[in-house]
Each structure stands twice: as structure tokens, then as C-alpha cells.
Amino acid sequence: xxxxxxSSRYLVxxxxxxxxxxxxxxxxHENMFWYRQDPGLGLRLIYFSYDVKMKxxxxxxxxxxxxxxxxxxxxxxxxxxxxxxxxxxLCASSSPMTGYGYTFGSGTRLTVV
Amino acid sequence: QKEVEQDPGPLSVPEGAIVSLNCTYSNSAFQYFMWxxxxxxxxxxxxxxxxxxxxxxxxxxxxxxxxxxxxxSLFIRDSQPSDSATYLCAMRETGGFKTIFGAGTxxxxxx
Numbered sequence: 001x002x003x004x005x006x007s008s009r010y011l012v013x014x015x016x017x018x019x020x021x022x023x024x025x026x027x028x029h030e031n032m033f034w035y036r037q038d039p040g041l042g043l044r045l046i047y048f049s050y051d052v053k054m055k056x057x058x059x060x061x062x063x064x065x066x067x068x069x070x071x072x073x074x075x076x077x078x079x080x081x082x083x084x085x086x087x088x089x090l091c092a093s094s095s096p097m098t099g100y101g102y103t104f105g106s107g108t109r110l111t112v113v
Numbered sequence: 114q115k116e117v118e119q120d121p122g123p124l125s126v127p128e129g130a131i132v133s134l135n136c137t138y139s140n141s142a143f144q145y146f147m148w149x150x151x152x153x154x155x156x157x158x159x160x161x162x163x164x165x166x167x168x169x170x171x172x173x174x175x176x177x178x179x180x181x182x183x184x185x186s187l188f189i190r191d192s193q194p195s196d197s198a199t200y201l202c203a204m205r206e207t208g209g210f211k212t213i214f215g216a217g218t219x220x221x222x223x224x
Contacts, residue, residue, distance in 0.1 A: 004156075031210060040121070042216035043157075043201070050210055058211070090156050100205060101147055102212065104156030 003027075006091050006105035013112050019078040021108050023091030031094045032074035033102065034058075034066065036087040043090070049074055081112045116140050119202055119215030128224050132189040136202035136215045139183065143204040143213075146178050148187045151199045151217065160200075161187070192222045 007022035025032065033048040035058075045058030047066040055066050063085060067075045074093075078085055088109050092102040119136045126132055134148075144165055149157035161176045163169045163185075169176045175188040185204075189196055202215040 040216065043214040045211060048210060056210070092156075098159075100145065100210075100212070101159040101162050102149075102157070102203075104149075104158065106156050107154070109154075 004091055004093055004103050004105040006089075006108050008108050009106065011108055011110045013078075013081050013110065015082060015112055017078075017081045017112075019081050019110065019112075021076040021078075021089055021091075021110070023074045023076070023105055024072055025074075025091075025093040025103070026072065027093060027095065027103065028071065029093035029095040029103070030071075031100070032068065033092045033094070034064075034074065034076045035090045035092065036060070037090055037107070038087050046076065078110075081110075083112050086110060086112045114139060116213050117202065117204060117215045120218055121216050123219040123221055125221040125223060126192055128192060128194060128222055130192050130222070132192050132196070132220060132222075134187040134189075134200050134202075134218050134220070136185050136204075137183055138185070138204055138213075140204075140206070140213075141180075141183065142206045144207040145205040145212075146176070146185050147203040147205075147212070148174075148176055149201040149203060149214075151201060153198075157201055194222050194224045196220065197222050 034046040049068040091105040147162040148160045151157040173190045177186040199217040201217040205212045
């Protein structure tokens with residue numbers, strides 16, 4: 001069964017901490033994405049990557065950075081966590097072979113206190 | 114105006130009902146249309162995708178795209194309590210990387 005695995009389901013961090021969210025996919029997909037999901041706001045794209053070491057800003061990149069050193073792994077970094085970054089974070093991957101439909105991970109619920 | 118509009122619901126129906134979920138959009142360049150289902154505390158899963166206009170059927174699910182009206186629908190026949198979830202529409206331009214999601218409609222199917 002194909003998978004996108006996010007390293008943590010629940011995470012609690014303190015304001016100002018540097019936070020790493022890891023995502024690994026085993027489908028050899030070219031494209032990977034990070035979204036955050038908030039009630040009433042839906043899914044908002046933070047960053048995406050269409051190849052190793054390539055990254056593109058999404059709609060809300062401020063306060064975040066990403067790293068893609070290997071094809072299967074895409075990391076989201078919160079440089080200095082703030083309470084307004086409390087959210088559900090979803091990683092996804094896609095490929096031309098699937099019509100670019102996304103396979104999502106189970107999500108990481110991050111709380112910043 | 115949002116690129117994709119979707120009524121958040123909640124929508125509550127009895128078991129066995131036909132459910133109609135809808136989205137409207139403003140970008141005429143969208144060519145790929147998708148529906149995702151998201152159970153509570155899980156990531157969304159791709160249900161169906163359609164290219165351009167027309168209908169697509171998969172079991173109890175039918176996706177419809179009307180590009181002239183910029184309107185897409187998902188129909189669920191013989192709805193079951195296990196269909197209770199949030200349904201998100203999504204769409205993308207040909208050759209584009211970004212997929213735009215609707216806010217999701219919360220569906221409850223009562224036994």
C-alpha cells in the first residue's frame with residue numbers, strides 16, 4: 001500500500017522554538033507539498049517541490065522554510081514557532097502517473113504554546 | 114472572491130438518501146477536477162478525478178463537471194453512515210502544479 005508518512009501525529013512546542021516536520025513518501029513521486037488546514041480557511045499551500053533540491057513558495061510561506069535533499073523526503077521547518085502557527089499540517093505527494101491527484105499523509109497536529 | 118467556493122454545511126441526511134455536494138469556481142483555465150474525502154483526524158484521500166467536462170461514475174459515486182457554468186458536483190447514492198466525512202472539491206490547470214481546494218462540506222449520514 002502506497003504511503004505518505006508524517007513523523008508525528010501530535011506535537012506541542014513552545015513559542016520561539018525551531019520546529020521540524022518530516023514527511024516521507026514511498027511512491028517515487030516527483031512532487032511534494034506542505035499544506036496547513038484550519039477551520040473555515042480550508043487547505044492553504046505553504047511550499048511545494050517538483051524535484052530534489054527544488055522548492056517553490058505557496059500562498060502562505062512566511063515563517064516557514066522547506067528542505068528536499070532526497071526525492072522521498074520533504075521537510076517543513078518553522079524557524080521560530082508562533083501561536084498563530086498552531087494548525088494541522090498535511091504533507092502530500094503527486095505524480096503525472098496519477099493525474100496529479102494527491103496522496104496525503106495523516107497530518108501533524110501542531111500546538112504552539 | 115475565492116477561486117473555489119464550497120458550502121461548508123453541515124449537511125445531515127438519513128441513511129439511503131442521495132447526497133449532492135457542489136462547488137463553483139471562477140478560473141476558466143481549470144481542467145482537472147477532483148473530490149477528496151477526509152475522515153476526522155485523518156488526511157484527505159482522493160475519491161475521484163475528472164478531466165474537463167462530463168460525468169464519471171465509480172460505484173455509488175458520480176462526479177459531474179459543467180465547465181460552461183463553472184460548477185462541479187459529487188453525487189453519493191444509497192448513502193451510508195460510513196460516508197460521514199468532510200468532502201473537499203479541488204481543481205487544477207493543465208500543466209500547473211498548484212491544486213486549489215474548496216473549504217470542504219461536512220456530511221453526516223444518520224443510521
